[in-house]
Amino acid sequence: MRPIATDxxxxxxxxxRGCIYVDKTEFVHRMxxxxxTSLYFISRPRRFGKSLTLSVLKALFSARRELFEGLYIDRTxxxxxxxxxxxxxxxxxxxxxxxxxxxxFAIHVQERLEKAGFAYDxxxxxxxxxxxxxxxxxxxxxxxxxxxxxxxxxAPVGHALxxxxxxxxxxxxxxxxxxxxxxxxxxxxxxxxTGISKFTRLSVFSALSNxxxxxxxxxxxxxxxxxxxxxxxxxxxxxxxxxxxxxMPYDEYRAEMKKWYNGxxxxxxxxxxxxxxxxxxLTLDAKESGFKATxxxxxxxxxxMNYLKREDLLSIDYEKMEGVPxxxxxVADLRNLTATALLQQAxxxxxxxxxxxxxxxxxxxxxxxxxxDLATLVAGVAAGETDVWAANLGKMLLHANWPKFFVxxxxxxxxxxxxxxxxxxxxxxxxRILCTLLASQGFEYRAEDVQSNGRADxxxxxxxxxxxFELKVDEPVDKAFAQIRKKGYAEPYLxxxxxxxxxxxxFDAKTRxxxxxxxxxx
Numbered sequence: 418m419r420p421i422a423t424d425x426x427x428x429x430x431x432x433x434r435g436c437i438y439v440d441k442t443e444f445v446h447r448m449x450x451x452x453x454t455s456l457y458f459i460s461r462p463r464r465f466g467k468s469l470t471l472s473v474l475k476a477l478f479s480a481r482r483e484l485f486e487g488l489y490i491d492r493t494x495x496x497x498x499x500x501x502x503x504x505x506x507x508x509x510x511x512x513x514x515x516x517x518x519x520x521x522f523a524i525h526v527q528e529r530l531e532k533a534g535f536a537y538d539x540x541x542x543x544x545x546x547x548x549x550x551x552x553x554x555x556x557x558x559x560x561x562x563x564x565x566x567x568x569x570x571x572a573p574v575g576h577a578l579x580x581x582x583x584x585x586x587x588x589x590x591x592x593x594x595x596x597x598x599x600x601x602x603x604x605x606x607x608x609x610x611t612g613i614s615k616f617t618r619l620s621v622f623s624a625l626s627n628x629x630x631x632x633x634x635x636x637x638x639x640x641x642x643x644x645x646x647x648x649x650x651x652x653x654x655x656x657x658x659x660x661x662x663x664x665m666p667y668d669e670y671r672a673e674m675k676k677w678y679n680g681x682x683x684x685x686x687x688x689x690x691x692x693x694x695x696x697x698x699l700t701l702d703a704k705e706s707g708f709k710a711t712x713x714x715x716x717x718x719x720x721x722m723n724y725l726k727r728e729d730l731l732s733i734d735y736e737k738m739e740g741v742p743x744x745x746x747x748v749a750d751l752r753n754l755t756a757t758a759l760l761q762q763a764x765x766x767x768x769x770x771x772x773x774x775x776x777x778x779x780x781x782x783x784x785x786x787x788x789x790d791l792a793t794l795v796a797g798v799a800a801g802e803t804d805v806w807a808a809n810l811g812k813m814l815l816h817a818n819w820p821k822f823f824v825x826x827x828x829x830x831x832x833x834x835x836x837x838x839x840x841x842x843x844x845x846x847x848x849r850i851l852c853t854l855l856a857s858q859g860f861e862y863r864a865e866d867v868q869s870n871g872r873a874d875x876x877x878x879x880x881x882x883x884x885x886f887e888l889k890v891d892e893p894v895d896k897a898f899a900q901i902r903k904k905g906y907a908e909p910y911l912x913x914x915x916x917x918x919x920x921x922x923x924f925d926a927k928t929r930x931x932x933x934x935x936x937x938x939x
Contacts, residue, residue: 418654421702428472432484439651442490444640456608456628462764464695466641467611471566478564500564501554503533508569512576548597555604562606571612581751592620599624614748614762638684642691655701677708680783685771713790721763738780765791792857811858815881823934830931873906882916889923894933897921
């Protein structure tokens, strides 16, 4: 089996080591083949292949044809001409303070301009050096232009979102750099900027009137991530080997893998969903005896985490958000960011459907891996605690440690938000919080479990047991148990063989607190 690269986004290294590369050069060829200046922007979630794509482009414009042998673009009429390449990677720029940012930013710009072959003038600020470099390098190339690749253009702003004033100051300083391209597009052969979010008030979006945003273009919908066909074409041996380790028939294995890692949709017109590439790589390289969340282990985006410190997320129904206007994705004003915008752009929400008449989106969680990580994240934020806290609460439930479980659950509900959604439907809001906790700990659950005699509020399943929850508002917990028994909510599960627990929860509508709770075995 060909090796799977999990330790590098460097295209030359990947090819030289003989690792699997899912051929995306047809998309690259489409981008670079336009006559004259080609200026592009695309946003995708973290760890979705953006850095690798820019590495491919750098090798392409460096005329390293030997690296592309057997790939799509090697069979085209591409001329393999060499261009000077300015390649910025802003994710590692320090943002602990404005002073630290300015120092780190200046060093990064200097290093990258010098790597491109420009003689940096330390007496001039980074933006002026950048502008001079574009002109100088293009002239040295016979006027054919320079290639500019900007990886994670928005990272320093996102890293600083915990301090909006500093984020705005960083945005302004980076805008000064990007604005140097405005009057020099004639010297730019090709530009691709990538990031997680589109901070529309960065000057680049107003200065470059011909910058093409292909984030939701159908022709680039599967440029990042893997389709089902690409997974089969490139990883077949690894997939069969992993299925054998897991002891699953191959068709069942593939269905389960799709459930865990495939669900990201990046176009309103193309409904094709793709796998998270890092999840595929880490899962198939390790070949462990079960599926697990891998994307989360590579770190959550600081942009999102900084914002969550001051944003309430408990009122959002993540599984199905209908009627979301395009304006909800706007991240222009750093002081009024919406959780919806950041979660969608960070990859925690994806397009599930699009209504072309109303131009509204339906959003939802992409896959099981993201569902668990998001639920853990939200539960931790809700309680003002860490992921460990949520995990421990799940363990208390599994081990029927009811005193500690109920203490933790009361703490979680004590952080319940006040708002119009909860005013209209108390029980649904309480239900949503509990489902979030269950999802974070890998429980298979169903809210409003429809049965012949009614609907159980929540039925959760785990290999260690079945848990039937009934929630009451302004009613004693005894009524919850009476309803479970009267309606026979446990009957569909009697033949299962696992222990069955009945759990009653009673809430006070005025305080939004969990005021009474109990559990008993069937």
